Amino acid sequence: MHAALQSFHLARWRGGDDSVEAVSEAYEAAFLRLEREEGPFNFDDEAEREKCRLNGLRVIAAYLDSPEAMQEKPRAVEVLLKEEIPGLSVPLTGAMDLVEGNFTPVDFKSAAAKPDTEHAAFDHEIQLVSYQLLLEAIGESPPSLDLVFLVKTKTPQVIRVKSAPADAHRKARVVALLETAVDGILHGRFHPQPSMHCSWCQFRNECKAWLPGMTAEEIHRRNAA
Numbered sequence: 001m002h003a004a005l006q007s008f009h010l011a012r013w014r015g016g017d018d019s020v021e022a023v024s025e026a027y028e029a030a031f032l033r034l035e036r037e038e039g040p041f042n043f044d045d046e047a048e049r050e051k052c053r054l055n056g057l058r059v060i061a062a063y064l065d066s067p068e069a070m071q072e073k074p075r076a077v078e079v080l081l082k083e084e085i086p087g088l089s090v091p092l093t094g095a096m097d098l099v100e101g102n103f104t105p106v107d108f109k110s111a112a113a114k115p116d117t118e119h120a121a122f123d124h125e126i127q128l129v130s131y132q133l134l135l136e137a138i139g140e141s142p143p144s145l146d147l148v149f150l151v152k153t154k155t156p157q158v159i160r161v162k163s164a165p166a167d168a169h170r171k172a173r174v175v176a177l178l179e180t181a182v183d184g185i186l187h188g189r190f191h192p193q194p195s196m197h198c199s200w201c202q203f204r205n206e207c208k209a210w211l212p213g214m215t216a217e218e219i220h221r222r223n224a225a
């Protein structure tokens with residue numbers, strides 16, 4: 001889905017083919033590439049694979065049909081920025097899915113259910129404010145920080161969640177959170193931090209095996225024993 005959106009936005013940006021057919025082709029190519037490079041996937045049968053393929057395609061069609069589909073020429077698509085940010089000891093690096101003409105960064109999310117707008121903005125605060133910091137570092141002031149959710153309900157929905165640009169306090173908080181992560185990585189603080197997201201974590205076995213100082217190889221060896 002991401003590849004299909006990218007192909008649509010790149011076409012609008014560069015004046016290429018932004019037709020439904022071209023976007024569908026990008027989707028199909030990405031689907032096959034994922035199967036080839038990251039598969040095999042455990043589809044029960046061909047019917048299940050087809051259902052999965054069509055579900056994604058339906059969501060993309062819903063986006064292209066929605067008022068959220070980019071009509072103008074974007075300012076940028078998937079452009080990598082790497083900037084020095086005051087208070088951060090490493091350069092901040094990020095690639096925004098889309099930057100609209102007025103410098104609003106937009107990040108696309110797929111979701112199984114309709115998002116709660118307040119939670120969504122809170123959950124993605126670090127990412128959105130980081131985009132603002134990157135844009136400000138190149139002299140631009142985004143008027144809004146946006147998420148567009150592609151919701152995979154029976155009838156797909158496209159929902160935009162807008163956040164006001166961060167003030168000095170919010171920016172300082174995000175920089176401090178990023179710096180806390182940098183410090184943790186630098187000092188090897190990779191300890192478990194059990195919380196609500198453990199219920200959908202894929203690394204619970206590794207997490208159970210963890211003791212201070214263990215390397216990833218030691219953890220895998222212990223789990224394999």
Ligand code: SF4
Nearest residue numbers: 192193194198201207
């Ligand atoms: S189960 Fe996953 S999310 Fe929970 S503490 Fe362990 S690694 Fe973190």
